[in-house]
Structures are given as C-alpha cells and as structure tokens.
Amino acid sequence: MKHIDNPENLEKCPFRGTRIGGAIGSAPRTDDWWPNRLQVDLLHQEQPISNPLSDEDYKEKFNQIDFQELKKDIKNALTDSQDWWPADYNNYGPQMIRMAWHSAGTYRIADGRGGAAQGMQRFAPINSWWDNGNIDKSRRLMWPIKKKYGSALSWADLIILTGNCALEIMNFPTFGFAGGRRDAWEPDRSTYWGPEFWDGKPFDESQTGGDRKGHPGEMVNANLRWVGGPKEEYHDLENPLAATHSNLIYVNPEGPGGNMDPTDSARNIRESFKRMAMNDEETVALIAGGHAFGKSHGAVPAEKIGAAPEAAGIEEQGFGWHNPVGTGNAEFTSTNGIEGSWTPNPTNWDNDYLINLFKYDWKQKKSPAGAGQWTPIDPDAPKTPDAHIDGKMDDLMMMTSDIALKVDPEYRKVCEKFMSDFDYFTTAFSKAWYKLTHRDMGPKDRYLGPEVPEEDLLWQDPVPALDHELVNDRDIEDLKNQIIASGLSISALVSAAWSSAAVYRHSDKRGGANGARIALEPQNNWEVNRPAELNQVLQKLKEIKNNFNSSQSGNKKVSLADLIVLGGCVAIEKAANDAGTHVKVPFTPGRMDTTQELTDVESFDWLQPVSDGFRNYHNNKVGYHTSSERIFLDRAQLLNLSAPEWTVLVGGLRVLDQNFDHSKHGVFTERPEQLTNDFFQVITSMDYEWKPKSSSKMLFDINSRANGETKYTATRCDLVFGSNAQLRNIAEVYATDDAQERFVHDFVKAWDKVMMLDRYDVKND
Known part of the structure; x- marks a missing residue:
C-alpha cells in the first residue's frame, strides 16, 4: 500500500474512495450522488453534542x-x-x-x-x-x-x-456595547452566500475577458454568478445576497468588476448597504467613519499569496494567506491588494477622510499588487506616515468606493453635512456602528453588560416593558370562556395566533407574537395572514381585552398580544377535544402591545414571506429558481424547528384549515378543524395515487386506486412529507393506528415552542 504522505500518491488514498473537492480520502457523499435531495438534516445543526x-x-x-x-x-x-x-x-x-x-x-x-x-x-x-x-x-x-x-x-x-x-x-466615543452573543461550534451549512471560491483568491478579470457570453445564473468563474450584459453590469445582486459577489463583505473596493467607475460603485454600495439594513446616512457614516482609521494593504500581488485558512497546510495551524515575500508581514502585508492610508493621522478620530476626499482631485493608479486605487493629483496634498518604516511618508489613498461618495448626489449631500458638523458626524457613526454590530442580536432582553444604552432604537423593534400585574390561572380560564363564546372559528383563531408568532426568524431573533404587531402595519395586511378574517378576530379580541381590563381593580391587565396567543390555545384545545383527545395547551402571559410609532414599517416588511409552506402560500408575482419545498425547509429552519417538529406542525395545521386562501390542498380529512392525524394516514396510504395536474408539478390530484376518483388535492409542500425519506419516516410515526395521542401531544409541544420563540423576557437563550 502506498503512503499518502508522498505527494505522488495524494490521488490514491489508503481508504476506499476518491478525492472529492480537495478532501483527501473522502468518498462521494450523499450530496454528491443526489445533489437535488431535500437536505432535511440542515434542521439539526447546532446540536448540544x-x-x-x-x-x-x-x-x-x-x-x-x-x-x-x-x-x-x-x-x-x-x-x-x-x-x-x-x-x-x-x-x-x-x-x-x-x-x-x-x-x-x-x-x-x-x-x-x-x-x-x-x-x-x-x-x-x-x-x-x-x-x-x-x-x-x-x-x-x-x-x-x-x-x-x-x-x-x-x-x-x-x-x-x-x-x-x-x-x-483612538479617541472615538462609542454609543454602547451589549454582550450576549453565543458562539456556534460548527460551520453554518445552510446560508447561501453565492458561488464559493475555496482557495480564497480574489476575482480574476482575465478569466472572462471583456465580451463574455452566458445566461443568467450561469457560472462564468468560481467567484461570480453571471448576470448578463456587458462587463460594467457587475452591480446586479442575486437575492437575498447583499455582497456583490462571493468572498466580499460588501462591494469590490476597486469598483464593480474592478472597472474603477465611481458611479457604478455608488449603485453597488447603495443596494448592498440597503440589503444590510442601512440607509444613505448610515452608509456614509460607516464608510467615512471606518476609513478614518488605519490603512489598506497591497504590497504583494495576489498570485504570490498562499491558500486561505481552509486550504492551507496542516503545519500552518489555522493560518492562511501565507506571504513568502520579505518578512511576509509589516510593510510586506497584502490583504485586498490596495495599498495606503486615507488620512495623515490613521490612529486618531478626525474628519480628515472627508476633508481630503472633497478638497483634492484624485487620479487612478495601480498598487504594488496591481489593484486599482486613487491618489491625489495635487503634489502638495498631505502625506501619511508609513505604518512601519520610521521617517517614510506615503501618498494618501482612496478606493473607487470612496470616490463614489463624492460623485453620487445623495451621498455627497450627506458628506457635506458631516463636514459642516463634525459632532453630528461623530454621533451618526457611533449609532451606525452600534447598529451594524448589534443588528442581529434581537430583543434587548438578550443584551448583557453595563454599557447597554437605555435608549430604544427603532431598528430593535422595541416592545414596551411589562407595566402591569399578570393574569392568573382563574383569569385565564375566564378569558378562554369569553373567547369560546365569541363565535370565532377554530380556523380563524389558530390562523391569527400562528400568523402573529410564526413571523419570527431565529437568524436575527426578529418577529414573533410579543408586541402584537399582527394588528399593525405592515403585518396586518399581508395576504398570507388572511387579513379580512384576521381583522374580525382582532376586533373581537380587542373587545374582550377592553372589557376585562376595565373590570379589574388594581393594576391587572391582559394585552392583545397575549389574547391572540391564548385564542390559538383555546382553539387547539377544542379541536383536540372534538377529535376525542383531551389536552391542555400551555400559555405563558406577559406579552405587551407595541405601537405603530415603534414599528419601522419598511424594515419590518422584510419579514413578510414570499413563500410559506405552512399555509401553502406562494407569491406568484415572484420568480422562483428553487423548488417550493426547499423554500419551505428554509422557513422551518428560520423557526428553529427540528424535522419532527416541522412535520407534526404541518400535519396539524392542514387539518385545522390553515391554508392562506382556505383552499383544500393538503387538507386530507373529512373532519376539518378537528386535531386528527388524518393528514399522515392519507399521505402514507397505498389506497391513493398522486397525479400532477400539469407538467409544472406544482399541484396534484390524489386519486383513489380503486375507482380513479379524485379524493384530495395537494401541493409540493404537502407531498414532500411522503416523498422525502427522512420526512416520510417521521410521518409514519404519526400515521399508525395508535398515534393519535402522540400526535396531539407533539403538535401542542411544537405549537407552544413557536408561540414562545420571542419570549426572551422569560427564557435564558
């Protein structure tokens, strides 16, 4: 047997298999053989183990x-x-x-x-x-x-x-800091960042030339998804990506595709920062503030730099980008290939970046690494001290993405405002930096430490602090009876509660039932939430709330947010009881109602689903390039659900008539609004055949094998629980003759999890 430590034998491993993707000794995986399979295992990342x-x-x-x-x-x-x-x-x-x-x-x-x-x-x-x-x-x-x-x-x-x-x-007054971020312990395998380029090298324009041929979605090289059009059209971004292409955090500092066109760069910057939740003022504050410090490094051409950390040799011990030139660091350092500093005082907070950007004219030049950058035309422009060589003075530098702030009319207005009022600029950068570094932390209940600012900021989706005594068990029973007596249907109550809570996304901890934003713009009018029916439910619940609160002595109250969730609990208990299974659905009061003034409509509208398999919703105005069941999987992950939780919730929501348009797709039951395991019994039964309605295979008829009669209809988001091997095995658990009680118990447990996803005021997460 040959040894793998001999370079000549790297292609032949002592273990059975082949070299795939550069991994020595790895055999083809399931994903290699079946690249189109639904990767349900993505729901089971971040396990305690x-x-x-x-x-x-x-x-x-x-x-x-x-x-x-x-x-x-x-x-x-x-x-x-x-x-x-x-x-x-x-x-x-x-x-x-x-x-x-x-x-x-x-x-x-x-x-x-x-x-x-x-x-x-x-x-x-x-x-x-x-x-x-x-x-x-x-x-x-x-x-x-x-x-x-x-x-x-x-x-x-x-x-x-x-x-x-x-x-x-460096003498900059920060706005504040909050701890509370929990480390991940494995790579994120679910987020799509665009086509990856695994050796960590930059985009090479020579790979495509000036007149490229291709079609939208075609991979021209390993670092850029082709968008069609001439070379200048690199600024088109693929949704939901925010960076212009893989390997970048925002945009190419040399300009789109390295073309050094500041106008194109400004378009790129605006779209990229907008998708990262920043407006024009915040964008300029971050760029101008960040570039007040330090320098960029481009001493050595990219082709001389070694592999990125994931591809570096074992002897590098996690380091990448080995630089063999000179000492490999200090004055020989290369990062993005651009060389130089923006200001004469790179370790002190001042306004020199904007002053120099606008005071001087700038011309193009090449860095020692060959990257495009800009230098002052005026030979009397200030110099900047070299970062490592004592006594050496260097020319100032600007990137194309810097010049973009000068040529874009709207960015220019912001820059001029910052130049005329340095204190205002300081505050703007301070708040923008705080937003940048805390945007994904979720509610302030998760914030830790002595430097958490008292001020509530609109981007934090603030909910007023609890200011009243909570309802007790007796009050809850009284409220449940009032909800039952209201005449609201099981389906309508479940829909209101689910629509309120299931907007939550675990990625940035936004959304959820707390705050009752389901009663406010924009969530109140989303098509997926059945708005006409929803507002009837809200009107009844508001009446119950007002009557209860006015009848109480002292400071005891119930919020609309709590009543919406309680209404769903009442409906599920009745639906289970009607199906012959007694169950008590957990309910934890303490939610508060927020206001329209505390809701950033534009920002919150990003939480609106374009596709939601839980309610068989698919916005037909959007062009999709992936299957609806894959989008459904993504939505289940954003709710932090396991595969069993995902499966049991869908089976329950279908028989509870939760399709956004009250269609009967997936409603595999003769007794709707009863919490039965009928969905699973039908989808696992061999009494039926599944026939596509058209070549698109989006809708299906479920026909009796005995007589060919169409018994039910379904979507891909229904049938995936019978077609996918992992999901089918879970579905079979709930389809057996003895599974009704387990199904109800598991559904209630998963339901309560969704209702409590945003309750960081009562859970340690």
Whole structure:
C-alpha cells in the first residue's frame, strides 16, 4: 500500500474512495450522488453534542466578568505589538475595527442571516473569503484575552467588544456595547452566500475577458454568478445576497468588476448597504467613519499569496494567506491588494477622510499588487506616515468606493453635512456602528453588560416593558370562556395566533407574537395572514381585552398580544377535544402591545414571506429558481424547528384549515378543524395515487386506486412529507393506528415552542 504522505500518491488514498473537492480520502457523499435531495438534516445543526460548553450558563458567567478590567486588558493588547505580526503604527486598533466590521457585516435583512451573533467568522466559508484576508491573525492576536476569560466570554462578544475598544483608544466615543452573543461550534451549512471560491483568491478579470457570453445564473468563474450584459453590469445582486459577489463583505473596493467607475460603485454600495439594513446616512457614516482609521494593504500581488485558512497546510495551524515575500508581514502585508492610508493621522478620530476626499482631485493608479486605487493629483496634498518604516511618508489613498461618495448626489449631500458638523458626524457613526454590530442580536432582553444604552432604537423593534400585574390561572380560564363564546372559528383563531408568532426568524431573533404587531402595519395586511378574517378576530379580541381590563381593580391587565396567543390555545384545545383527545395547551402571559410609532414599517416588511409552506402560500408575482419545498425547509429552519417538529406542525395545521386562501390542498380529512392525524394516514396510504395536474408539478390530484376518483388535492409542500425519506419516516410515526395521542401531544409541544420563540423576557437563550 502506498503512503499518502508522498505527494505522488495524494490521488490514491489508503481508504476506499476518491478525492472529492480537495478532501483527501473522502468518498462521494450523499450530496454528491443526489445533489437535488431535500437536505432535511440542515434542521439539526447546532446540536448540544457539538458544544463543549452546553452545560454552562453563559448569561450568568458573562455578568460575573469585571467588565472594566476586561476592557483594560483588551486595550493593553491593542498597543502591544507582536513580532510575529507587527501592528501598523504600533496600534492594532484599525485592524481590529476591520475584524469586528467584517464579522457583523455579513448580516442581511432579507432573511436575517449572517452577522456577528455566533462568531461565524471563525469557520468556513467566511474565514476563508478573500475579503477576510489576514483576519485570522487578528483573532489569534486576541487569543490571550479569550484564554484568560474562557467560557465567560464568547468569541462572538470578544470580536465586537475589541472593535469598540479599538475605536475608544483612538479617541472615538462609542454609543454602547451589549454582550450576549453565543458562539456556534460548527460551520453554518445552510446560508447561501453565492458561488464559493475555496482557495480564497480574489476575482480574476482575465478569466472572462471583456465580451463574455452566458445566461443568467450561469457560472462564468468560481467567484461570480453571471448576470448578463456587458462587463460594467457587475452591480446586479442575486437575492437575498447583499455582497456583490462571493468572498466580499460588501462591494469590490476597486469598483464593480474592478472597472474603477465611481458611479457604478455608488449603485453597488447603495443596494448592498440597503440589503444590510442601512440607509444613505448610515452608509456614509460607516464608510467615512471606518476609513478614518488605519490603512489598506497591497504590497504583494495576489498570485504570490498562499491558500486561505481552509486550504492551507496542516503545519500552518489555522493560518492562511501565507506571504513568502520579505518578512511576509509589516510593510510586506497584502490583504485586498490596495495599498495606503486615507488620512495623515490613521490612529486618531478626525474628519480628515472627508476633508481630503472633497478638497483634492484624485487620479487612478495601480498598487504594488496591481489593484486599482486613487491618489491625489495635487503634489502638495498631505502625506501619511508609513505604518512601519520610521521617517517614510506615503501618498494618501482612496478606493473607487470612496470616490463614489463624492460623485453620487445623495451621498455627497450627506458628506457635506458631516463636514459642516463634525459632532453630528461623530454621533451618526457611533449609532451606525452600534447598529451594524448589534443588528442581529434581537430583543434587548438578550443584551448583557453595563454599557447597554437605555435608549430604544427603532431598528430593535422595541416592545414596551411589562407595566402591569399578570393574569392568573382563574383569569385565564375566564378569558378562554369569553373567547369560546365569541363565535370565532377554530380556523380563524389558530390562523391569527400562528400568523402573529410564526413571523419570527431565529437568524436575527426578529418577529414573533410579543408586541402584537399582527394588528399593525405592515403585518396586518399581508395576504398570507388572511387579513379580512384576521381583522374580525382582532376586533373581537380587542373587545374582550377592553372589557376585562376595565373590570379589574388594581393594576391587572391582559394585552392583545397575549389574547391572540391564548385564542390559538383555546382553539387547539377544542379541536383536540372534538377529535376525542383531551389536552391542555400551555400559555405563558406577559406579552405587551407595541405601537405603530415603534414599528419601522419598511424594515419590518422584510419579514413578510414570499413563500410559506405552512399555509401553502406562494407569491406568484415572484420568480422562483428553487423548488417550493426547499423554500419551505428554509422557513422551518428560520423557526428553529427540528424535522419532527416541522412535520407534526404541518400535519396539524392542514387539518385545522390553515391554508392562506382556505383552499383544500393538503387538507386530507373529512373532519376539518378537528386535531386528527388524518393528514399522515392519507399521505402514507397505498389506497391513493398522486397525479400532477400539469407538467409544472406544482399541484396534484390524489386519486383513489380503486375507482380513479379524485379524493384530495395537494401541493409540493404537502407531498414532500411522503416523498422525502427522512420526512416520510417521521410521518409514519404519526400515521399508525395508535398515534393519535402522540400526535396531539407533539403538535401542542411544537405549537407552544413557536408561540414562545420571542419570549426572551422569560427564557435564558
């Protein structure tokens, strides 16, 4: 047998199999053989078994930290230059701002994925994106701090706090900091970042040439999805992605496709930052504020730089981008290929970035690495000190994405406002940075530490704090009787409660029943929520609320948010009882009602589903490039459901008549609005055949094998629970003759989980 340590034998492994995707010794996996299978296993990431700290109470341990001592330790580390990676200007502050920014900057508002909340910067693919070049060194520089504080301080919190400390040592007043981010312990396998380029090298324009041929969706190279049109049209972004192409955090600093056109760059910037939840003022504040510090690195051409961390040799021990030129660091450092600093004082907060950008004219040049950048035309323009060579002065630098702020009319107005009022600019950057680094943390109930600002910000979807005595068990029974007596149907009550709670997404902890935003714009009028019926339910529940609250002495009240959830509980109990199974659905009061003034309509509208298999909703105005069951899987994951929870909820919601349009697709029962396991009995039965209604295979007839009669109709989001092997095996559990009680019990448990997803005021998560 040949040994794999011989380079000539790398293609032949001593274990049975082949080399797939560069992994030596790996046989083809299920995904290789069956690339179109529904990956239900994505619902089972982040299991406790993968977390070595699953027995720790992070909130309790974090709150025991001497926070000021922690900040002192971080700040000392930021000015203690290490020989193995010398600090620019003897100050690691600027590179730590980049580390924190790039950790948080992956957030996107469309699905709430990305961001800093789990420290995903530590894992592939993010740790090996070209735009994150050498951030592996930044994290390693902070290892002594992590080592000292151990399990009391997550990497996710340390990365962001280090960014704040970096700003503070350079005389910038930060708006605040909140801890509470919990580390992930495995890579994120579900988020689509666009086509990945696994060796971490930058996009090479020469791969396509100037006149490229292709079709939308065709992969031209391993780093860019072709969008059609001439070379200049790189600024088209594929939804829901926010970066212009894989390996970038936002946009190409050289301009779209490296074309150095500031106008094109401005379009890219506006769309990218908008998808990352930032308006024009916040965008300019972040760019101008961030570029007030530090420098960019482009001393060595990209082709000389080694592989990214995930592809680097084992001897590199997690480091990537090995630079063989000179010392490989300090004045020889390369990251994005652009070389130079934006200001004469790169370690001090000032307004020089904007002043120089607008005071001087700029011309194009090439960096030592061959990247396109800009330099002042005026030979008398200020110089900037070299980051490592004493006495050496360098020309200032701007990127195409900087010049874009000058040429775009709207960005220019913001810049001029910031130049005329430096204090206003300081406040704008402070708040924008806080939003950037905390956007994905969810409700303030999750925030930890002494520097959490008291101010509630609109992007936090604020809900007023509890200000009244909660209802007791006797009150709850009285309210349940009033709901039953209201004449509202089981289907309508369940729909209102589900529509209120199931808007939640676990990615950024937004949405949920708390706040009763189901009664406000925009959620109140979403088609998927059956608005006409919903408003009838809300009107009845408001009457019950007002009557109850006015009849109480003291400070006891019930909120509309609580009544909406309680209405769903009442309906499920009745539906189960009508089916012959007695059950008590858990109910935890304490939700509050928010207001329209505390709801950012534009931001909240991003939570509106374009497809929701739980209610067989599919917005036909949207063009889809993936199957409805795959979108359904994605939605189940955003609700943080397991495969059994997903399955049992669908079976129950179907027989409870929860389709958004009251259609009968998937309603496999003769007794609707009773909580039975009929859905599972039908989908697993061999008494039926499943016939597509058309070649699109979106709708199906369920026909009797005995006489050919169409008994039921279904969608792909129904039939997947019979076609997918993993889901079918779960469906069979609930389809057996003895499964009715288990089905009801499991449905109620999963239902309560969804109703409580956003209750961070009562759970430690």
